[in-house]
Structure formats: structure tokens, C-alpha cells
Amino acid sequence: MVELIKSNVNIDFLGKSKLFFVISGALVILSLFLIFTKGFNYGIDFAGGTVVQVKFESTPDLDKLRNSFKDLNLGEMVIQTFGEPNDILIRVEKTSAGLKETADAIQTKIKEVSGNQKIVIERVEQVGPQVGGQLKKKAIMAIIYSLIGILIYVSLRFEFIFSVGAVLALFHDVIITLGIFSLLGKEITLPIVAALLTIVGYSLNDTIVVFDRIREKIKNSAGKLTIYEVINKSINETLSRTILTSGTTLLAVLALYLFGGEVINGFSFALLIGIVVGTYSSIGVASALVYKIKK
Amino acid sequence: MKYKFRWATIAAIVIAALVMMLPLKEKIKLGLDLQGGMHVVLGVETEKAVDGKLDTIVTQLKKELKNANIKYSFAQKTKDGKIKLGFQEASLTDKARDLITKNYPYLVDSSLSNDPEILVFSLDQKEYDKIKDYAVEQAVQVIRNRIDQFGVSEPVIQRQGKNEILVQLPGITDPDRAIDLIGKTAQLRFHIVDENVSTQDAINGNLPFDDILLYSKEYDKVTGKLKQEIPYVLKREAVLTGEYLTDAEVRISSQFNEPYVLIKFDSAGSKLFDQITAENVNKRLAIVLDNNVYSAPVIRERISGGEAQISGNFTMDEAKDLAIVLRAGSLPAPVVVLENRTVGPSLGFDSITKGVKAAVIGFLAVMIFILFYYRVSGVIANIALLLNFILILGVMSAFGATLTLPGIAGIILTIGMSVDANVLIFERIREELRIGRTPLNAIEAGYEKAMSTILDANITTLIAALVLFQFGTGPIKGFAVTLSIGILSSMFTAIFVTRTIFMTFFGGKDTKNLSI
Numbered sequence: 030m031v032e033l034i035k036s037n038v039n040i041d042f043l044g045k046s047k048l049f050f051v052i053s054g055a056l057v058i059l060s061l062f063l064i065f066t067k068g069f070n071y072g073i074d075f076a077g078g079t080v081v082q083v084k085f086e087s088t089p090d091l092d093k094l095r096n097s098f099k100d101l102n103l104g105e106m107v108i109q110t111f112g113e114p115n116d117i118l119i120r121v122e123k124t125s126a127g128l129k130e131t132a133d134a135i136q137t138k139i140k141e142v143s144g145n146q147k148i149v150i151e152r153v154e155q156v157g158p159q160v161g162g163q164l165k166k167k168a169i170m171a172i173i174y175s176l177i178g179i180l181i182y183v184s185l186r187f188e189f190i191f192s193v194g195a196v197l198a199l200f201h202d203v204i205i206t207l208g209i210f211s212l213l214g215k216e217i218t219l220p221i222v223a224a225l226l227t228i229v230g231y232s233l234n235d236t237i238v239v240f241d242r243i244r245e246k247i248k249n250s251a252g253k254l255t256i257y258e259v260i261n262k263s264i265n266e267t268l269s270r271t272i273l274t275s276g277t278t279l280l281a282v283l284a285l286y287l288f289g290g291e292v293i294n295g296f297s298f299a300l301l302i303g304i305v306v307g308t309y310s311s312i313g314v315a316s317a318l319v320y321k322i323k324k
Numbered sequence: 325m326k327y328k329f330r331w332a333t334i335a336a337i338v339i340a341a342l343v344m345m346l347p348l349k350e351k352i353k354l355g356l357d358l359q360g361g362m363h364v365v366l367g368v369e370t371e372k373a374v375d376g377k378l379d380t381i382v383t384q385l386k387k388e389l390k391n392a393n394i395k396y397s398f399a400q401k402t403k404d405g406k407i408k409l410g411f412q413e414a415s416l417t418d419k420a421r422d423l424i425t426k427n428y429p430y431l432v433d434s435s436l437s438n439d440p441e442i443l444v445f446s447l448d449q450k451e452y453d454k455i456k457d458y459a460v461e462q463a464v465q466v467i468r469n470r471i472d473q474f475g476v477s478e479p480v481i482q483r484q485g486k487n488e489i490l491v492q493l494p495g496i497t498d499p500d501r502a503i504d505l506i507g508k509t510a511q512l513r514f515h516i517v518d519e520n521v522s523t524q525d526a527i528n529g530n531l532p533f534d535d536i537l538l539y540s541k542e543y544d545k546v547t548g549k550l551k552q553e554i555p556y557v558l559k560r561e562a563v564l565t566g567e568y569l570t571d572a573e574v575r576i577s578s579q580f581n582e583p584y585v586l587i588k589f590d591s592a593g594s595k596l597f598d599q600i601t602a603e604n605v606n607k608r609l610a611i612v613l614d615n616n617v618y619s620a621p622v623i624r625e626r627i628s629g630g631e632a633q634i635s636g637n638f639t640m641d642e643a644k645d646l647a648i649v650l651r652a653g654s655l656p657a658p659v660v661v662l663e664n665r666t667v668g669p670s671l672g673f674d675s676i677t678k679g680v681k682a683a684v685i686g687f688l689a690v691m692i693f694i695l696f697y698y699r700v701s702g703v704i705a706n707i708a709l710l711l712n713f714i715l716i717l718g719v720m721s722a723f724g725a726t727l728t729l730p731g732i733a734g735i736i737l738t739i740g741m742s743v744d745a746n747v748l749i750f751e752r753i754r755e756e757l758r759i760g761r762t763p764l765n766a767i768e769a770g771y772e773k774a775m776s777t778i779l780d781a782n783i784t785t786l787i788a789a790l791v792l793f794q795f796g797t798g799p800i801k802g803f804a805v806t807l808s809i810g811i812l813s814s815m816f817t818a819i820f821v822t823r824t825i826f827m828t829f830f831g832g833k834d835t836k837n838l839s840i
Contacts, residue, residue: 030754030840031696031697031698031699033697036754036755036758082671084670127660127661128660128661128662128663128664129503129507129660129661129664132500132664133500136500149668149670150668151667151668151670151671152665152666152667152668152671153499153664153665153666154664154665154666155661155663155664155665156662156663157367157660157661157662157663159662160365160662160663167795168795170795171791171792171794171795171796174791174794174795175787175788175791175792178787178788178790178791179784179787179788182783182784182787183784186780219796219797219800220730220799220800220803222800223730223792223796223800223803223804226788226791226792227737227788227789227792227803227807229788230784230785230786230787230788230789231741231785233781233784233785233788234741234744234781234782234784234785237777237780237781237784238748238777238781240780241776241777241780241781242777245773266755267751269751270747270748270751273697273747273751274740274741274743274744274747274748276693277690277693277694277740277741277743277744277747278737278740278741278744279740280686280689280690280693280740281686281687281689281690281736281737281739281740282686282736282737282740283686283689284682284683284685284686284689284736285682285686285733285736285737287682287685288678288681288682288685289678289679289682289732289733289736290674290675290678290679290682292357292671292675292729293675293678293679293729293730293733296730296733297733300733300737
């Protein structure tokens with residue numbers, strides 16, 4: 030039998046809960062600090078604006094491109110490569126000009142500077158300012174709704190205390206993931222929100238498996254074991270499953286991150302972080318929280 | 325053979341899925357992000373429709389007052405969306421009020437009592453809302469007509485919320501042209517040129533109340549830059565509008581070998597056109613589309629027969645599109661682009677290639693790992709994984725779901741997660757074996773005990789997926805759909821299918837070794 034985690038493993042997770050709480054607390058506070066001071070690099074989905082992706086025949090000179098775009102007077106503008114050196118991404122913040130006029134101006138300019146080069150407009154994405162605001166509101170509501178839904182379901186299936194532990198752990202996962210996005214200045218787009226919700230679902234998945242075991246143990250041990258022992262034993266017994274499933278999921282998402290292409294890169298990056306953080310919180314934080322509240 | 329019923333069920337489901345999904349290329353609908361295309365959300369400026377309606381009412385009122393011999397000194401639309409009428413004496417005001425309340429039940433009298441010679445009417449809320457609502461409905465119709473004539477396969481044109489319209493055009497190659505075509509208000513009007521006022525005066529602001537100043541704009545065909553602007557002073561009231569149009573087609577002029585658009589009026593329009601041209605010989609008639617003067621030819625003689633031509637230095641495509649928008653009718657109010665996401669076909673193709681590559685690699689990595697870890701039982705789990713994949717594609721084809729790039733990610737993620745149910749079961753079986761149960765007992769106990777965990781874990785993920793579906797648009801919805809389908813089908817394959825295999829091959833009492 031191949032074993033990643035020895036079957037007789039017996040780690041005192043609850044005994045180390047202080048350490049986990051310190052680490053988690055520090056990470057959450059640091060993330061919140063980053064989120065409130067540095068903020069997010071909102072993509073056009075939420076901030077509004079225009080993104081045009083162009084494929085040039087040969088690698089263009091970025092500085093030259095930037096200079097030639099200056100006289101368009103479209104306000105703040107970012108010009109960068111996207112994946113490959115001849116794939117150029119032009120991003121314009123929201124401007125007073127209409128979306129259509131902005132897109133037209135950029136495309137006319139590109140044709141002008143490309144000279145005889147063959148160019149392909151690969152993608153144009155534009156979101157008006159009012160739509161961006163709506164999308165932001167919707168995204169926040171989606172996360173709140175799903176947390177409420179989960180709170181209700183877990184309360185019904187387990188004790189209320191468990192759902193509090195689970196939801197707190199989920200907040201922990203989401204906040205840390207967002208903190209890392211803020212730290213690295215990665216763009217927050219609609220797909221990132223989808224990834225966050227998936228992380229919520231996934232991390233909870235892990236947590237529920239442990240909770241399930243705790244519930245079963247409480248029923249079967251009939252008071253022979255203390256709560257402390259029950260929780261520790263449950264985490265240990267499900268440890269190999271937790272690591273295995275996270276491992277296979279991580280393998281799949283890693284493939285997506287490495288080979289899925291630039292368009293889906295941010296999305297798979299969020300999933301990668303979320304799975305790691307979610308697995309950690311399921312083992313180290315969620316049950317420990319339940320224990321602390323119960324005590 | 326034992327478990328005949330179970331095997332028959334599995335076979336039936338797999339065959340159904342295969343029938344549904346094959347041939348793959350035809351059955352799986354690709355999202356705009358994978359096949360290329362455009363997704364545009366338009367906002368209808370419904371206030372302008374109300375404005376237009378007020379204009380029509382004013383024109384109508386003037387006629388009716390004239391017919392009833394009620395002399396008015398002025399009748400106009402105010403800036404705050406009301407209709408204001410002035411009369412010489414108070415007795416006429418009463419007559420006019422009677423006439424208006426009788427013929428226009430949706431106009432509310434909001435005159436101020438201290439000014440007996442002036443009447444003010446406003447639209448009631450119901451009519452106001454109705455005009456706005458109708459404007460959006462009509463805009464959807466008109467855009468649908470235009471797209472139909474433009475020729476796009478499987479377009480989506482639908483109303484979204486109160487005054488937004490969603491337009492999705494798969495596989496479009498010239499998005500600029502499409503946006504121009506969709507977004508043109510196409511309000512065609514004919515105005516008589518007012519030769520008594522010099523354009524210079526008008527530009528300086530000396531414009532009589534019943535005149536308007538419009539321009540003829542000419543763009544450079546290569547750079548798209550404005551080449552020149554010619555100002556025109558026109559009579560404010562249009563003598564004829566596009567509503568009398570029955571047809572518009574592209575013709576080539578024999579003289580200049582340039583395309584122009586020939587328009588045809590219905591019988592009422594023909595009569596009007598005949599009358600107007602007769603009355604205005606030697607004057608110039610401006611043809612105005614969306615406040616842009618296309619041409620202003622001099623009327624040489626009375627024109628009967630109900631045909632007119634719009635020329636304006638068109639390219640063939642421009643002339644064709646103009647004919648389309650004129651045929652399909654005008655938008656009741658202008659629209660603005662609120663959101664535009666266009667993906668070119670090459671990027672879409674690139675995304676599929678990369679997505680499929682990532683899926684295959686992820687799939688193989690997970691399978692190899694499971695095989696290495698669980699040996700013979702791993703083979704069983706992998707069979708479940710493969711079936712799961714087939715089921716996802718089958719269900720997606722059956723429901724006509726759309727595969728998007730995040731959707732592919734959803735499949736990859738489900739592959740990673742779908743082994744979870746099997747891992748849960750297998751780890752349980754291992755535990756049972758460790759405490760000394762026979763393989764048969766261990767299998768049964770393993771499945772039983774893992775069941776509630778699997779249900780709880782999957783239902784919570786499903787909750788998140790459903791929320792995603794509810795709030796998401798386009799590609800995100802695609803992700804939620806594949807994730808939900810993946811969760812459900814993985815439960816079937818990981819629980820039902822693997823158990824059937826186990827029971828068939830290890831279900832005998834003499835099973836001694838279980839490779840797990």
C-alpha cells in the first residue's frame with residue numbers, strides 16, 4: 030500500500046492551534062492592511078475602461094508605441110506585452126469619450142503606427158463606468174449570498190457552532206487570497222470572483238470532511254473521548270484524504286496555470302493560492318475555531 | 325452475471341451520453357470567447373424617445389387646433405418635458421383645454437392658475453413609462469431585423485433589465501461594421517434648406533427659432549478622419565420622415581460609377597413627396613440621417629413615383645449597410661454601447677488549443693497519480709474519471725450548454741475534485757482493512773460510511789456553483805454550468821459505477837487480497 034501520510038499518524042493539531050492562529054491572524058491582518066491601503070488593481074470589469082489586445086507580426090518597440098499613443102489624450106494608459114512579446118495589450122482607464130469612440134481611436138492609431146506590418150486585433154473589451162459599478166455590487170452580493178447559503182446548510186446538517194467555524198475559515202481564505210492579489214498587484218476581474226467562489230466551495234469541501242468525522246466520532250465514542258481528542262483524531266484520520274484530494278486538484282489546476290494560456294492565467298493563479306490556503310485552513314483553523322468557541 | 329440491473333443502467337447512461345455528444349464538433353456549442361465573436365450591451369436612451377413623442381404630439385396639436393379654428397400664439401415642447409401653449413385670450417384657452425383633454429387622455433393638465441392665457445400639459449406617469457418600455461421593445465425588434473439582414477448565424481438579441489439590450493454575434497469578423505450597423509439610430513428626415521439665413525450668421529448664433537443648423541460631414545476613407553464639414557441651415561420641421569419608407573436598395577450610378585441608395589415610399593409617402601417637391605421647386609431638399617446631412621440637392625421639378633436617392637460618397641459596404649438600416653427601420657431612441665467584449669477568431673482558437681492541452685495534461689497527471697497510489701483500485705477510479713468526462717460532455721450537449729474557456733477550467737477542476745469521492749471511499753476502505761475486516765466487508769463499510777461525507781461536501785460546492793450561475797454572465801455562467809454538471813456526474817461515477825465494479829469483481833466471499 031502506498032501511503033503519503035502514515036496511517037498511524039497522530040499529530041497534536043489542536044495543541045498547535047495557538048501557532049496557527051498567530052500565523053493566520055497575522056496573514057489576515059496583513060491582507061486587510063494591504064487591501065485597505067494599497068487596494069486592488071481592478072480590471073476593466075469593475076473599474077470600467079477599454080482593453081485592446083493586438084498581435085503584431087514582429088516584436089514592436091514598447092516605448093515607441095507608448096509615445097505614439099500619447100497624443101490620443103485618452104488619459105491613463107498602460108501598454109504591455111501579454112504572454113508573448115508580439116502580443117500587446119493596451120489598457121485605457123475610463124475616459125470622457127464614449128466606448129465606441131475610444132475603441133475607434135485606439136484601432137485607428139494602431140493601424141497608423143504598425144506601418145506595413147500585418148496586425149490582428151485579437152480582443153476588444155470595454156466596460157462602461159456604470160456597468161462596472163453594477164458588476165462590482167453583484168460580485169460582492171454573490172460572495173455574501175453563497176456564504177449565507179453555506180451558513181444555512183452547515184447549520185442544518187451540523188450544529189450552529191460548526192457553521193460559524195466554517196464560515197470564519199472561509200473568510201480567512203478569501204481575505205488572504207485577496208491580500209496576495211493586492212500584494213502582487215494582480216488584476217481583479219470577473220473570473221477572479223468566480224475563482225474566489227470556487228475556493229469558498231472547495232475549502233468548505235475540505236472542512237466538511239473533517240467536521241463529518243468529528244460528528245461521527247462524537248456519536249460513536251459516547252463520551253469516552255474528550256472533545257479535544259475527538260477533534261485531533263478526526264483531523265489526523267482524514268489527513269491523508271485531505272492531502273490527496275488537494276494534491277490531485279492542485280495537479281489539475283497547475284496544468285491549467287502552466288498550459289492554459291494567458292487569458293485564464295489570473296483565474297488559475299487564484300485557484301492555486303486558494304487551494305493551498307483552503308487546505309491549510311481546513312486542517313489548522315476551522316476545527317480549532319470550533320473547539321475554541323465550544324470551550 | 326450478478327448486478328445485471330446496475331450494469332445495464334451504467335451502459336444505458338454511457339451510451340446515451342455518447343449519442344448526445346458525438347460528433348463532438350457539432351454538438352458542443354462554443355462560447356464567444358472560444359469561437360470568436362462579439363458581446364455588446366446597449367443602453368437605450370429612453371428619455372429621447374419621450375422627447376420624440378412630445379415633438380410628435382406638438383405637431384399633431386398644432387394641426388388639430390388649426391382645424392378647430394382655435395388660434396394659438398405658440399405651441400412648443402419645454403426643456404423639462406412639458407407641452408406649453410399660448411393664446412391671445414382666455415376663452416380660447418378653455419376651448420383648447422376641452423379639445424386636448426378629450427383627444428389626449430394621457431396628457432395631464434398642469435397649467436398654473438395665475439396665467440390664464442397659457443396652458444401647460446405633461447405626460448402622465450403611465451404613458452411616460454409605456455413610451456420608454458415600448459422604445460426598448462421596438463429597439464430590440466429593429467436590431468433583430470438589421471442583424472437578420474446582415475446575416476449572422478445564431479445571434480442573440482434580447483432585452484436585459486429595464487433599458488438594456490444584449491446582442492451576441494458569434495464568429496463575427498468585422499466587429500466595427502457590426503457595431504455601426506446595430507448602433508445607428510437611422511432616423512431619416514427630409515428638411516427644406518432655409519436660404520434666407522446665411523450659414524455664417526447661424527454659426528454665430530443668430531438662428532431663427534424655427535430653423536436648425538446641421539452639418540454634412542465627410543470622412544477620409546483610409547484614416548477615418550474628418551475631412552470637411554459643410555454647414556446647412558434647415559427648416560426645423562421635417563417635411564417627410566423615414567416612417568413612410570417601404571424599401572431601400574443599393575444602386576450604382578452610371579454617371580460616376582458610385583454606389584447610392586435608392587429609397588421607395590409607400591403611397592402616403594409618395595403623395596407627400598410629390599406635394600413637397602411640387603411646392604418647393606428650385607429650393608434645396610436636405611436628406612438628413614441621424615442629424616447628419618447626406619446631400620441637399622436642388623429640386624428641379626416635381627417628383628412623382630415615390631422614389632428618392634441618397635448619395636454621399638459611399639463605399640459599397642457603407643451603401644449596403646445604409647440600405648439595411650433604412651429597410652429595418654429606425655431606432656425609436658439612440659443607443660449607447662455600455663459594454664463590448666469582442667474576441668477575434670484566432671485568439672478563440674488559441675484559447676481552445678491551450679485549454680484542451682491543459683485539460684489533457686491535468687487529466688493524465690491525476691490519472692497517473694491515482695494509479696500509482698491505489699493500484700488496481702486506482703484503475704477503477706480512473707475508469708470512473710473517464711466516464712465522468714464523457715458524462716459531462718454528454719449532459720452539456722443534451723442541454724445545449726455552451727462551453728467557454730472558464731468552462732474548460734471547470735472541467736479541469738472537476739477532474740481534480742471528482743477523484744475526491746473515490747479518495748474518501750478508498751481511504752475508508754483502507755481504514756476498515758487495517759482494523760482487520762475482510763475485503764468484502766471493508767468495501768461495504770467504506771461506501772456506507774463515506775456516503776454522508778460525500779453528500780455534504782458536494783452539496784456545499786454545489787451551493788457556491790449555483791450562486792455563480794445566478795449572478796454570472798457569459799463565460800462565468802459557463803464555468804458554473806460545467807462545475808455543477810461535473811459535481812453531479814462525479815457523484816454518480818464515483819459512487820455508483822465504482823461500487824458496481826467492486827461488487828462484480830471482489831464481491832465473492834473468497835476475495836483475499838484487495839489492491840487499494
